[in-house]
Every structure is written in structure tokens, then in C-alpha cells.
Amino acid sequence: SPKDISAMILGGHGDTMVPLPRYTTVGGIPVTELISKEKLNAIIERTKVGGGELVKLMGTSAWYAPGSAAAQMVEAIVKDQRRVLPVCVQLDGEYGIRNCYLGVPVILGKNGIEKVIELDLNNEEKGLLETSRQHVQEVMEVLDKLPK
Template identity: 45%
Template structure:
């Protein structure tokens, strides 16, 4: 059997738990030629890359992992996709917005380096606060809006799906959920698009339990942070970011909930927001509008206004 062709280079910026787990997931897909892991620390990404490469014979993948430390971008040149995980994680009691000034400086610097070394890359931002950092990365790279997106909806939807499956005692594969809006307090879970074994969620669970799961989804990251005491979630977030990167490289046309530029859809314009979008080689090929209930649409528009003001501020950070 002929080996499958591998192509393209994906760079992951930041070799913390999130970045290193993302790099390993991307390598284990065995569809990329190279995965580059970079960090400001000297030695850490190189050591992680060496360790990951030594897992190749066991796991049976050929993708080469390259580590680049000391803040260098040498070896990342011409990346097809760049995943930005750089920045400080939350501590217990912190909101995502508490990180805005510190992480803005980091994300701006990273984005300017990406613009120099991989000007045609599709950029996937995962640094918090997510919606604001995605907007900042687009400004700082100067890339067209469709080539810069943020990972949030995939993660929030996965959390919602997992909570519903556990509540109903069914396999996660039999549950479909969706969350839109911002990655934070104005997250908009979409119960009208949620099903359990094909049945509407409202037919399976009472309204108060659905509301409880919605609230738990909104607080999904904080719940993990509070339990860990140090650091924040990375297994589910890295799975979501890696899937987005793969959809770009494979030009799959997959429809995923992501943070992208909305310009006219849902009557909302000029803001980065969590919506469903079709993902392809150039990034977001189109925003997919779906039928929302009046309440859900109102929630989405409210989320847009909440993040719009903060996104205007990041231009100066």
C-alpha cells in the first residue's frame, strides 16, 4: 500500500501545554510534511520536538516535528497555517478579559513576525481574550479578514455536546449542539439547533436543565481552571484548533463554528464574532447563516455589540 502524500507546513507559536498538545495532534494526523513548534524559551520546543519525533515509530506517523526556541522564526518561513497559542493562561478567579493588555503585546509581536515570515498563511488564533486577540492579529498581520480566524466555537460546542451527552446518558456521537457569539459571557448556545439521537433537545430535557448546561458551557473554561489551580484547559482546545488547521490544509469545505469576520450576515457588520463558517485552503470561504430563533438572534447581535467596543480598543494595544 502506497504511503499517503503529506504536504504543507504548519507552525504552532507557543510551546506551553496548549501549543505542544496541538503540535502533537497535528503531527499524529500524518497529513502534514512538517509541524514547527516555536517559543521564546530556548531548548523547550527543541526538546518537545525531539520527544514527539521519537514517538513516530510507535504511533506510525511520518510528519516531522521541528522545534525552534529563543523567539526565532527561522524554519517557519512559508507556513501554510500558523496557530497562535502564545500568551498567558488564566489563573483561578480571572476572566479572559483580565489578560487583554498582557496578551495583546504578545499577540501583536507574534503577528508582526508571521507577516514577515509567512505572509500568505492562514492564521488561527487561540490566545485569550479570543475575539479581541483575533481582531488584533488581523490588524497586526495586515492579512485579509478571511485568512485570520479564532478558535472558540468548536471548543464551546464540544463542551456543550459533552455536557448534554453526560446528562442524557447517551454517546457523544448521538448529540449535536452549536454555540455562537463570543468566547465569554456573551456566548450564545443555540438550543434550537441541538438534537439528541435526532430529537430536539427541548423534547429530551426540561428547560431548567438545558439552561443549567448552557451556563456550564459558558463557564466551561473557568471550571477547568478552578480545578487545575495552575494553567488552563488544553486537551479539548488543542483538538479544536488542530481540526481547524487540518480543514484548511485539506481544503475540506467543512462547516465549523469559528470566530471570523462578519460583514452583513445576521444583520451584523464589521466585527469578529463566533458564527458557522466554511473552511478551505484560503481560510474562511464563507459565513454560513442558519435559521435562529428570535431570542438566539437577539443574543448574537448583543454579543456582536459587546465585542465590537473591545475590538476597537485593541487596535491601540
């Protein structure tokens, strides 16, 4: 069941997102033990382009998933649940990155973001996260040039 999946994705949204299969489980079992590497890679690529496909098919972006995520975050804060959730946060040295907003796991409680969780990334994952950071930074630079 999809409810049994706990996936970890870092970085920006879209083609440069960084799915982390080794931090992904299905009912507590590492996903790498349940499906082949080829199938997992196909799922990862589909995940990266899924948002763009949705926009092309519907003429709009997703609204249910972001709304659900926002509701989970509000509940974690209001009820001081100290949940580990993926949140877009300005990094201040975590993952070797400063002054850039990226999606990373955090502990979310009554004080908002109480702690950024810094996962142990291998060299390939670090490189992919840096690529994602560069893309986000480029988009931010374009937005900064727009008339205010």
C-alpha cells in the same frame, strides 16, 4: 455518548456566548426532545461559565479543546473537506453585523472559509448575539488602546 452531541454556539467566548438549543442534536435527535427545558437551561448556564471555572481550578485555560478544534480546521482545509465548523470570522453583513469577529458556522475547505452560514435566528437569539457582539467590540476597543 458525548460523541453523539452536535451543538451550535454563536458569538464570543464566555458569558456572552449564544448556545442554540434548537440547532443542537444528540444522534440526530433535537436535544429539546430529550431533556427538559429546565435541565437544558442549566446546561447552557454551566457551559457559559465553564471556562472561568476551569481557569479558577487549574490556574490556566483549556488547551486540549482549542488544539483539537485547530486540528479539525487544518484537516478540513488540507483535505478540502468542505466541513461545516464553528469558526471565529470577521462578519461582513452576515447576521446584520459588520467589522466584528464572532464565532459562526462556516464551510471550511481548501480555500479556507468558503462560506459563512447564516442561521435563521429568532428575535431572542438575535438580541443575545448583539449582546455578544457588543462585548467583543468593547474588548477589542480596550486592546486597541494598549501600547503597540
